[in-house]
Amino acid sequence: MAEINFTKLLVHLVVLVDVVLLHVAYATYFERKVIGHMQMRMGPTRVGPMGLLQPIADGIKLFFKEDIIPAAADRPLFYAAPIICLVAMLSCLAVLPFDPNHVLADLNIGLIFIFAMSSLASYGVVLAGWASNSKYSFLGGMRSMSQVISYEIAMGLSLVGVMMMTGSLNLGQIVAAQAASPFGIYAIPQFIGFFVFVVSMLAETNRVPFDLPEAETELVAGYCTEYSGIRFSLFFMAEYIGMIVMASIGTICFLGGWNGPFTVPYVPFFWFLLKIYAIMFFFFWVRATLPRYRYDQLMDLGWKFLIPLALANILLTGLMKTVLE
């Protein structure tokens, strides 16, 4: 019995990681195409038909690039940092329910687990900044740490409303409870929470307009200034997996998970993927449109605006719940 479960688990794991890494590769392609067309250019077209092999070419290139390690770097930490990032982000995937039957670890505290793991990823970033022994990396690492800490709170609070309405931290149960709710998705009754979530989602994943840790015009490349080749690509993958994870949480908690207006036969995760793609598109759209916040303005926004708003949302949800019952 245990033997069979183990094999099944392993297969499940390998498939999951492969699928997600493929998504990461093609997310970069998707991003370049989307932003390219928004900026009236073509994006990649040369490698393969319509440039479809571009991500693979990029991957091969990064893999075979010289791995440069600065002489003054703290080597063990320098090696470990990208791996910490990637592992933390990958482990988030374990608790995500892609459809009712496909979840690797059906944890009762799924949401908390994801928070814990994404906070852990920022350790990797801070260590990278510290271990590189470069001033730009250091500043990038510091910025990243304070940003993640501030926005983690806002994000956590924005999801408290959802937890209150569901009464569970299990992601599967959140989706199930959502399907039973009057609107079918929580984005409508929890619109304040959803707004706070979207903003902190951008900040958590270090995306424009909150890409200060790697603000290229100020800090060259922030925490990954000194990284090259495969180590850089590990950071890169971690960032994109982070985006996918955040998009999944958004889908699960606010957009109704795998449920859709009608059932698509044979593809139970159709709606889930579609919603994730929509959120990813939103990420890219924002990147093509908005300038970058300044460090102190970012903190102002987080502490003085988003957190009070999220707290007000909790109060409101509580009141509504009491009144309706």
Added chain:
Amino acid sequence: MAALEQRSMEIPIPAQEKELFALKMGPQHPATHGVLRLDLFLDGETIAICKPDVGYLHRGFEKIAENKSYAQFLPITDRLDYIGAMANNVGYCHAVETLLNIEVPERANYIRTIVAEMSRISGHLLWLATHALDIGAMTVFLYCFREREILLDLFEELCGARLTTSYTRLGGVRQDVSALFMDNLTKFTDDFPTKIADYETLIDTNRIWLKRTQNIGVISGKQAVQLGFTGPTLRGSGVDYDVRKHRPYCVYDRLDFQVPLGRKGDIYDRYLCRMEEFRQSVAIIKQCLEQLPPGPIVNDDAPDLIMPITPQRKVAADSIGSSGIIQLMEDRNIYMEGDVYVSTEAPKGELGFYFVSDGEGRPYRMHIRSPSFIHIGGIPAICEGEMVADVIACIGSLDVVLGECDR
């Protein structure tokens, strides 16, 4: 080798400021617009001390000028502000013509005005593109380059070169405008105002853009004059000084245009000034295209290598080894002893040439008053007390080019 390392590591730190975090920004940095180096001393993320360091692109133009004839130096002016080469050509030729007292035909003056304004637009487009990119707005960058491409194509149609144009000649311009050029330029002037509106919708009403630019990098009008600022950087602080209005050259005194002024002197005001200058430049080009008179494009008596080469000139040009041109010019006896300072309004600010002539065919001494050099000298006054991210925005709003700064 040890000496080399030691030299590059040396930043003079004031004794009491040892606690500060020293950050050397540049010369290889994505946002310092060339090879500018800033020695920053940070208190947290706030700039306590900022020391710009220039000279990485010093090519000794002033020394070169002393060893070349006036006409020979013209191509080198392209390399000053390599974004607005036309404006430099016009400025240089205007200065030499004032020194040598050469008349410029009417038509050539109009064409010069057109190309100078085109280079102002293309220079400001590059400024807007990089300034927006520095603040993080990526799309504006590509939108601006789309229009700049049209302008560069027009330059190519006009003189065969896109960046290093060397289009003007002493006493006129090199080639007449073609019908294709006129058509395309008319089309461009008609289209461009809608494109400006495009840029403005992208950034002008954007809350983040306003937060990053308003009340940041403030410099009062009085301070700006004290520091010697010119061009849109000075006008952003509300000081009405434009060489085109104060000491008109070419045909600017016959044209109707406004000089936009800012009020507060922050980054946003400088941005608004330059955006309005787009519209004024388009208006100037339109008027010039309407008024463009027929006639010669170059003064036949002008001492230059200008085409078509008459047989006599050709002989003179062939004997260039023994400074044949200079010989030819000396025969005419147009040289004088004395000095002049002549300036024009380049995209970046006032571009002035100070010549000392001792009656020979080359300048005894030439000094280039480059706006970028003076603006970079003013960076500490603008940046100190702001944050690291604002330094980038401030440099962007000054619109500096290091080729011009270091000469």
Added chain:
Amino acid sequence: MEPLAIADKLKKKFPDDVLDIVEARKQVGVILRRDHIVEICGWLHDDPDLLFDHLLGLCGVDYRPKGRGFEVVYNLYSIHNRHMIRLRADIPEDECWLDSVIPVWRGADWHERECYDLLGIEFRGHPDLRRILLPEDWQGHPLRKDYPLSPTKKTEWQGYEELKELSKALRVHGFQQESSNSKTAQHLVKEAGNGGT
């Protein structure tokens, strides 16, 4: 005001300092003794009729081949009154210094550093008189007329020599080493020759 009128006014105010007034192409230059340059500039800056608030440029000229010393040239402009004047401070060859005008125009700072860098004129009272365009250990002042146009090995900047040494030392890592010592290089050359015929 007309430039000549300004020059006359200046001469009336400082009769001992004005050495000469020269006009060329409707521009007027006033040649001054260097001793009271800061006072004169301060007066030009503050006098209500003149108000020369804008220092257009400051540069030095080496007149030694002409039998004089150096000159520092100030191009002044009044944004308010729209007039221009040029001051030319005469500096003897053996005492190559001048008082700094930073108290009058803050923007003179970098101009004076540049002038010091390229012509070796010392500005007294300048807070931070270092080389600006050239490296700190550069020898000589290039805009002086006696500066050699092409350097000999002896007068070459030391930093460039060091850089050449460095590049020689690093050449072992480059491509040249590989192509010169191996037979394959010759082989390739041969092959290319065959292909050509």
